[in-house]
Amino acid sequence: MDEQTHFGYERVAPEEKAAKVGAVFDRVASRYDVMNDLMSLGLHRAWKAFAVAIARPRPGERLLDVATGSADLARSLASRVGASGEVWLTDINASMLARGRDRMIDAGCSAPAVQCNAEQLPFPDRHFDCVTVAFGLRNMTRKDLALAEMTRVLKSGGRLLVLEFSKVWKPLEAAYDLYSFKVLPWLGKRVAGDEAAYRYLAESIRMHPDQDELSRMLEAAGLARVEYFNLSAGVVALHRGYRF
Numbered sequence: 001m002d003e004q005t006h007f008g009y010e011r012v013a014p015e016e017k018a019a020k021v022g023a024v025f026d027r028v029a030s031r032y033d034v035m036n037d038l039m040s041l042g043l044h045r046a047w048k049a050f051a052v053a054i055a056r057p058r059p060g061e062r063l064l065d066v067a068t069g070s071a072d073l074a075r076s077l078a079s080r081v082g083a084s085g086e087v088w089l090t091d092i093n094a095s096m097l098a099r100g101r102d103r104m105i106d107a108g109c110s111a112p113a114v115q116c117n118a119e120q121l122p123f124p125d126r127h128f129d130c131v132t133v134a135f136g137l138r139n140m141t142r143k144d145l146a147l148a149e150m151t152r153v154l155k156s157g158g159r160l161l162v163l164e165f166s167k168v169w170k171p172l173e174a175a176y177d178l179y180s181f182k183v184l185p186w187l188g189k190r191v192a193g194d195e196a197a198y199r200y201l202a203e204s205i206r207m208h209p210d211q212d213e214l215s216r217m218l219e220a221a222g223l224a225r226v227e228y229f230n231l232s233a234g235v236v237a238l239h240r241g242y243r244f
């Protein structure tokens with residue numbers, strides 16, 4: 001049987017998934033930020049601030065934000081590395097990357113923006129002090145390949161931060177399911193005019209590896225001292241690992 005992967009709950013061929021994910025982000029790019037605030041009641045800002053605090057960017061460092069989207073993390077990282085540092089933006093999707101680049105410019109930050117697939121990063125080995133990916137890994141077709149690439153471009157001692165939806169605390173599961181499968185698609189339809197994109201969001205979260213499985217994947221990619229932090233009762237988890 002041919003190799004298959006998931007697009008939400010749907011089983012698709014690997015080459016089909018990237019196109020379907022691309023279409024989702026093309027459709028939602030213009031409403032992406034307002035939807036993030038509405039869906040998470042603004043919590044995504046606190047999750048991202050926590051990720052930046054745990055990444056501990058230092059002045060002068062060279063950082064890479066993968067699947068940067070509208071560059072929330074990148075903007076905050078740029079303010080921490082200062083003028084002597086660098087933050088590179090990458091995303092597979094031109095509409096999202098353009099949005100991220102524009103928002104960086106509006107914030108007075110200059111950053112190189114490169115359109116590329118995280119599964120094949122166009123950077124040399126051991127190039128970055130820190131790589132971050134927020135709410136991007138879940139959408140990638142070959143997550144193991146993407147993690148291996150993000151590890152490859154890290155310097156020795158560099159760290160990878162993965163912020164992603166994860167497995168919620170069991171007692172909250174029923175309420176979270178109700179919210180994800182009823183409220184999110186409804187909000188998507190009303191605000192972004194796209195119910196299907198936000199149903200995909202809920203399904204893709206359910207199909208994503210849980211905290212422990214993702215830790216094993218980071219280790220398999222070659223990272224050490226892997227640990228994770230649950231945020232909002234496991235709705236989101238932040239994983240960190242180091243390359244040696």
Ligand code: SAM
Nearest residue numbers: 067068069091092093096117118134135136139
């Ligand atoms: N990091 C941003 C944030 O936290 O708001 C954006 C997250 S958005 C939910 C997911 C992003 O992942 C989209 O911009 C999408 O284009 C990007 N993406 C999906 N698959 C990708 C891949 N294989 N390589 C690079 N970026 C990818």
